[in-house]
Amino acid sequence: MAQALPPLQPLLDEITEVARASENRGKVADYIPELAGVDPDQFGIAIARPGQPTVMAGDAQVPFSIQxxxxxxxxxxxxxxxxxxxxxxxxxxxxxxxxxxxxxxxxxxxxxxxxxxxxxxxxxxxxxxxxxxxxxxxxxxxxxxxxxxxxxxxxxxxxxxxxxxxxxxxxxxxxxxxxxxxxxxxxxxxxxxxxxxxxxxEMTCAQLANAGLFLVGGAGAPRLVSQARIRRINALMMTCGHYDGSGDYAFRVGLPGKSGVGGGILSVVPGVAAIAVWSPGLNHYGNSKLGTEAMEQLAARTGWSVFGPT
The missing domain is CATH 3.40.710.10 (DD-peptidase/beta-lactamase superfamily)
Incomplete structure (x- = not known):
């Protein structure tokens, strides 16, 4: 039986509240001088679905370097x-x-x-x-x-x-x-x-989630590349999108994703949604620490995973 999808706005608000309360936020990419001064306390998340309004919470309208x-x-x-x-x-x-x-x-x-x-x-x-x-x-x-x-x-x-x-x-x-x-x-x-x-x-979480819709496929999604190419890009995002942390992200989240040292992550739920999350502090892999944790929560609560619901 398919897992019932919870209301997304309260869920994103809750995930944002948890992220903002976290004491360990990771470390910003200080080897790039323009990124070293970014406020690590920022957190944003957005979900875009074909033909539906974008749902967002936190600093989802703040531009950041997508790297x-x-x-x-x-x-x-x-x-x-x-x-x-x-x-x-x-x-x-x-x-x-x-x-x-x-x-x-x-x-x-x-x-x-x-x-x-x-x-x-x-x-x-x-x-x-x-x-x-x-x-x-x-x-x-x-x-x-x-x-x-x-x-x-x-x-x-x-x-x-x-x-x-x-x-x-x-x-x-x-x-x-x-x-x-x-x-x-x-x-x-x-x-x-x-x-x-x-x-x-430079993009906001809302812009990045909407831009990721071309990889979602299905009715109403932008048709910028072929379905065969969507499948291949998503496969590479799953296996290689988080560098030497790709296996950890697949294990914890179970979705194709691409990270950047600006603290952004773009993830794709094939046929359903594109998700963008941003928190500038990075983990030891160079991926957003709170962003990864937020995506893990979101996948668990929605059942969105290419491997099936938890």
Missing amino acids: SVSKVFMLALALGKLGDRLWSRVGREPSGHSFDSMLLLELEKGYPRNPFINAGAIVTTDAVLQGATPRETLGALLRFIRAAAGDEAIHINERVARSEIATGHRNFALAHYLLSHGNLKNPPELTLGTYFHQCAV
């Missing part, structure tokens, strides 16, 4: 441009290592494990950039996200982008290592300039 959540949207663009040819340059396996690790890239000779670790995302951005300018590529990304969210107000925070360019030394190392193995087609400064601006896209 690596942007990799989902760039992957959709790359698959639209290259199709399965993309997989000749990047894999589809979990990494088991941190998001900016050099180790596997060296062992596997410049072939990144998946498109959600930094090396794989740099290759994905490089693939979309090929034959275009950074401005054109970022314009295409913003048009895609705005179309998915139904909101023209979404933009890139230039201060965050400049902050990442100034401090992204490990990403420059990854890019040069990719180049040394022939897996970077554009000059590193062009690809990384595009990549850092991509990560600096």
